[in-house]
Amino acid sequence: MAILEVTDVNKRFGGLRALHHLNLQVEEGTTHAIIGPNGAGKSTLLNCFVGRLIPETGSVTFDGASLLGQKPHQINQLGVSRVFQTPEIFEDLTVLENVMIPAFAKADGAFRINAWQRMESRADICDEAKHILEEMGLVEQGAVLSSTLSRGDKRRLELAMCLIQHPKLLLLDEPTAGMSRADTNNTIELLKRISERGITKIIIEHDMHVVFSLADRISVLAQGTVIAEGTPDEIKGDPKVIEAYLGGELG
Amino acid sequence: MFGTSSRADWLLLIAFSAFVLAAPVILKPFGAAYPDLLQKFAIYGIFAIGFNILFGLTGYLSFGHAAFLGVGSYASVWMFKLFTMNVIPAVLFSIVIAGLFALMIGFVSLRRSGIYFSILTLAFAQMSYNLAYSVLTPITNGETGLQVRQLVPADRAADYVFVLRDEDLRWVDQALGVVEEGIPITNLFGMKMSGYPGFYFCAVLLIICFFIAMRISRSNFGMVLKAIKSNQNRLSYTGVNTRPYLLTAFVISGMYAGLAGALLAVTDPLAGAERMQWTASGEVVLMTILGGAGTLLGPVLGAGIIKYFENIFSSINDTVLENVFSFLPTTLQDMSVAVTGMFVGEGWHLTLGLMFMIIVIFLPGGLMQGLTHLLGSFKRKFSNTAASTDSPG
Structure with a gap:
């Protein structure tokens, strides 16, 4: 059962299309990684989950309740906790x-x-x-x-x-950003232990080592929309993902 | 694992109470043991403790707290004029009115943080100050100030409703048949609230206020306020709705200020608008920072020091200085008097300013930080010597 459902979300900043008809479903109890090149809309999406940003259209539903228009503390009280890029x-x-x-x-x-x-x-x-x-x-x-x-x-x-x-849902915004290899591996171990509690997790991460060590499912974002979704093995071989990361001309 | 144990807190409270109650004896060598000044120490101590609940714990710097002080004073004097010279109703009424006033101002001002919050509170306080001089003169009696007066002669009492500038009603006292000769003095069930009894009344309230502030800072409520100062962003993502916590802290500190204002009127039944001026708001900020914002004792210490300087240093004049330097040859004596004269008398602000600068630069945590460091180094020294004598050989 999907604990978090994002349906047809759009968000613009001036002329920039940050999120474009974005759909996402996160299954309960899984670790779901969101990856993508810089500027793909990963942080914008996360900010829509926690009440910092409100998308122009679409819906974000958590555990049956809409998150749109709710304040950060209300969303936390529903059971969503978040970890920041730099520890807050x-x-x-x-x-x-x-x-x-x-x-x-x-x-x-x-x-x-x-x-x-x-x-x-x-x-x-x-x-x-x-x-x-x-x-x-x-x-x-x-x-x-x-x-x-x-x-x-x-x-x-x-x-x-x-x-x-x-929490029912734990949001991790680049939990290993700026960490040494040893610290990164410690964090991976820590997050694996948390997985044993059955908490649903969403990880936004650049480090593919972290993503492939932890994720059950991966969504790839590019230009504000999901271009690929699947298990780590499926994503590794997806030509669209390689194109998004390395640029169209090379593909 | 916690910074303080409940036993240490009780010891602190007992020591504090003992010091406050014995202040007339302890402060004698400093020339500060006269009731008027002692009352001011206690009253401004209460004001600063309350201010510290907002500024010291949450970090929200209000520049308009004198408004609540003024409101408290006016509310008290009105109670004296309309009902009774007993201080209990006046004190309670002032706390309630100041609390309501703080609720309104806080509700608007707390929509912003940082410098914008400070400016909003300053604007509200200056507005109150100017209104007290203009539109609200029927309530505040403008520049003359609101004072306790003689009773209205019984035959004209019906003409008065709220126009009571020159004569008072005191319904309750009249109903109880209290006989007044001339202008009456405030009392606590017959005990006159001037001189030392007045000081002890303020002192007991100071101890109660200190105890309440202590309980607040050890509770989860106080911890949330400290967390607001530390990282408000994290706190809202932790599921805490910060606005009502801030408003509660604002109202509590406004009520403390209202109580302080009431006590100013209790010890001297007169209320003037100058009590609400921004300089008065700035003074309580100085007191808190000087003593140590966020500490329990700091604000009281800061209030005591500033009031001491204001009353003692400002009263030192050239004649006193000439006596002090009389052992020097005349030329040197004149020079010494001229130089030190800049720092006392009218120039006491200069001394205070210098002291404030030195403390903020070298002890950003205020005087309490300095004291804690001193105590800490004493303790280390003591334990070092103890350890070296214990060690064998």
């Missing part, structure tokens, strides 16, 4: 506080004033936070300011912040 964390707070905030947002909703209760007196949330930090190998840095973490640890922290919310 609360740099002025400790690692533990960083994972407790999303846990509170999941448990208490988008707005609730509990100004009188000490944070650590919520045992359920504390346990969950410590558990996720153990799983991510960050438990020793719990009391450390998150700005002092290494880039790889920041990425793991950001993933922990998403996973503590038990």
